[in-house]
Amino acid sequence: MRRQMGLVFQEFKFLPYMTALDNVALAALVVGAPRRESYTKGYRLLCDLGLKEKCNAKPLALSGGEQQRIAIARALINDPIVMLADEPTGNLDPASADETMHLLLRIQERGTTILIASHNHDLVQRYGTRIVSLRQGCLMDDAERARGEWAR
Helix, strand or coil: CCCCEEEECCCCCCCCCCCHHHHHHHHHHCCCCCHHHHHHHHHHHHHHCCCHHHCCCCHHHCCHHHHHHHHHHHHHCCCCCEEEEECCCCCCCHHHHHHHHHHHHHHHHCCCEEEEECCCHHHHHHHCCEEEEEECCEEEEEEEEECCEEEC
């Protein structure tokens, strides 16, 4: 099953009484994927994101970085063409933020377009391939990385 868009919310929007795996699989179940396939794929995604040991944990018992990876797995479970991420590093310490950005780059290299809304200019400059800057809904700048340098 291929959905058009995956979402990573700024506030993760987990169902706190469900496990990490339940929260990931639910995104596939609600669009009609079979239960076994949803849980198998959810487990595989969590393992790929380094969360094999956390599948049965409740999300609120996990660190911010672990919660972020669960949110990313949930956004990926339906094989989206585009992923929207609202402040994906906003609540993370610098090491977890870098880890999350590296993870998003790996996802992008596999063919998913990722749009990130962020106020963290340093992170955007280090990891962005195209930066569109808006102020009060108006386009202020649009820059693309060309051979390691930024071009306008």
